[in-house]
Amino acid sequence: MKRKWTILLSGLGMVIVAAIAGASLYFYNYAFVPSHKTFLSSTTEPAVRKAQAWLKTVPKETWHEQAAGANLRLVADWVPASHDTPKTIVVAHGYMNTKEDMARQIKFFHEAGFNVLAPDDRGHGQSQGNYIGYGYADRLDYLKWLQQVIRRVGPTSQIGLYGVSMGGATVMYLSGEKLPKQVVSIVEDCGYTSIMDELAAQGQALFSLPRYPLIPAVALTASLKAHYNVFAASTILALNHNTRPLLFIHGAKDAFVPTSMVHREYAADHSEKKLWIVPKAGHAQSLKLQPNRYQHRVVGWFNAHWR
Template identity: 30%
Template structure:
């Protein structure tokens, strides 16, 4: 029963309505970002075919370009959400002069796919978006990625096949097998071990999907891209040790990790918006300086 629940939650996750996402972030103090998105930013819709999915999103064009190289930030949301959840992060990058790409992950929002794969195929979707960004903004454009939760894991996993200029990974998991094991034990104690194997079997038989293969930590281990990890100290879904372990494997000396006290899952920016923004601003300043911008 528990294994069945886990498999279905991964592949057929509930979807939060757009209006609810806007309402939640407005109540959390991001009304200014929502207003900029709705009333001020120049948006351009796009659709990209990726494997068996149709990915829909928006390019937010930034008029503040004063650099020789275009700058683009691709933002990936977490499970159950849609691109509206990215707006609060988009404002940080927009204020730094970046064009923004936000999109609905496969299966969520307006994007079309039979199911979510929690980072397996999402990583390929993000790679396709980055390739499209280079076609649009120039092969030498500076591309940065921000991912939250599933989005963070997907962005990190993509590093095995595409190298952006930097990554900000907010509360990502390092290994889906480990995460499922941890969550299964929380729900079922001694039954957690068999439950995760039942979930794996159901996922494979019903969806041809093996979640044991989703291991962002392997991509981090083999990448030289600067990564800024952000994680809530009190994350009750994805333990902060996932980010700590991956950070220790980072090869690029510009990589950083920041732990936000009192923050639960995906709430670091809510708990300390000013501090969160400052971290990203200073990290990007280092990356751009190294890139000669």
């Protein structure tokens, strides 16, 4: 009888392990493989469409870079200021977005007199890649983009980092790296605390799934298939090492990246910092709801910290 129970339990354990493995592979493809995502809006706001039309006509260059530690060709738009300036903003786009989706921000940075570099991350837009780096793999690529800016503008260049959603996480991850001295300040808008936290939040919101045991299994699958350590991807840990002035922005009604995350990020950062919670704003909607105030605060933050 004892042997039968052992066989039964062993078989049940194998079924559970197989089920978790199958589910983790499904959610890896759902969350990490670039493709159309039904849970994301497919509509483009009129203000963004107008800015995208402007971006097609403004003088710009196409830059290329090889991804850090990977044989992937990356693409970026370089939009020089109308007049020579040492000041450049590097913008980081969101999950399943492209550099063109940042056109509205590129335009107001350009109008403020700054150069702008807008990359397509791995697996997005014109850049190569069959996985999403969630900003953590991409942070090392941005270090290479920063060196391109310095080579182009010169050693006296001054650089600001700006990102929204996954891009917000990207610039927070960057804040924990050994940044070149030319990087002077950062603005992040609605970035998440970690890849695992964001997967858990979406698993709960979309499928009512608990964090354990699925999310660690998905993280392991992603780490093996995409070749970067998903478990180590924490903006909290990165912010502990940040030394640049950082403006945090988050919508008060953000359900995609829960607003509670920004309070943890703000507490983890020990640099000069400021937090702006935008009333009634959902995920990445702060600019849409308060365009004039948003532009004034973001551009003002960078202007206050140029050397």
